[in-house]
Amino acid sequence: xxxxxxxxxxxxxxxxxxxxxxxxxxxxxxxxxxxxxxxxxxxxxxxxxxxxxxxxxxxxxxxxxxxxxxxxxxxxxxxxxxxxxxxxxxxxxxxxxxxxxxxxxxxxx
Numbered sequence: 001x002x003x004x005x006x007x008x009x010x011x012x013x014x015x016x017x018x019x020x021x022x023x024x025x026x027x028x029x030x031x032x033x034x035x036x037x038x039x040x041x042x043x044x045x046x047x048x049x050x051x052x053x054x055x056x057x058x059x060x061x062x063x064x065x066x067x068x069x070x071x072x073x074x075x076x077x078x079x080x081x082x083x084x085x086x087x088x089x090x091x092x093x094x095x096x097x098x099x100x101x102x103x104x105x106x107x108x109x
Contacts, residue, residue: 001047001048001049001050001102001103001106002047002048002049002050002053002100002101002102002103003045003046003047003100003101003102003103004044004045004046004047004048004053004056004057004060004098004099004100004101005043005044005045005098005099005101006043006044006046006060006064006096006097006098006099007032007041007042007043007044007096007097007098008041008042008043008044008060008064008094008095008096008097009039009040009041009042009064009093009094009095010031010039010040010041010042011094012042012063012064012065012094012096013029013042013044015063016044016059016060016063016064017029017044019059019062019063020044020046020056020059023055023056023059025046025048025052025055025056025059026046026047027044027045027046028044028045028046029042029043029044029045030042030043030044030045039093047103047106053100057098057100060096060098061096064094064095064096065094065095066093066094066095067093067094068090068091068093069090069091069093070088070089070090070091071088071089071091072086072088072089073086073087073089
């Protein structure tokens, strides 16, 4: 058995959980916050049998997409009289970070 821990953008969370449910997989979603942009993320926990691992990974791949976003960088420290106009920088947000962990034991009560 495997435990899949998938960190995704909060915009993709609803579609992913719905797609997993339609395919017969149960999941738990936890609201989290990313460290880089301080935006809302979702951490999705999925327990799956070894033979179904690739099916779940494909569902994650189909439902979690990276997208470009423009942010304004923090202004540098400038000397008095200097003017700094920051230019927006393109960064990729979204997609999925997936960890697959071996489960030694599983119990359901």
